[in-house]
Amino acid sequence: MRTAIRNALLSAFVAAAIPLSGLGAQLGTIVAGIRDALAKTADQTQVSDFAEPGVRIRSAPGTSSDARGSGSPGDRASILRSVPGEAIRCADGSNNSEWFEITNRRTSITGFVSACYL
Known part of the structure; x- marks a missing residue:
């Protein structure tokens, strides 16, 4: 057994x-x-560049948010994600509420930039 x-x-x-x-x-x-x-x-990782000199990198996706720094053509920006935010009138006359959380590759500052400026 x-x-x-x-x-x-x-x-x-x-x-x-x-x-x-x-x-x-x-x-x-x-x-x-x-x-x-x-x-x-x-x-x-997506990389873009700033469309014009002195683009403000903000603490949140809106123009009333504090500026953490700025970016200019040639600095390059690593795009971390896309988020909705304040609608901005772009240079071409369109309204765009898409913002990107980015890191400026030259300064290492991370924050939000309107899609109009990348």
Whole structure:
């Protein structure tokens, strides 16, 4: 009787271990894929430039927000995300409420800039 119980338990353990070892290999593959995708995303950061000299980089997406600094053509801006904000009249006469959270690559200042100025 003890031998039968021991063999049954051993069989159950082996039956459970075989799929887990396959799962471990699959998890390793999944983790590697996620790591590679994150690295690729990091390399694809959008970069733009400021449309004119003295573009204010603000603390929030609106003209009443404090200016943290400014950007000018040639500084380059890493775009972190797009957010809705105060509507601004662009130089071409259109109204635009899209703002970008950016980092000025020359000064490392991070803040918000209207899409009109990138």
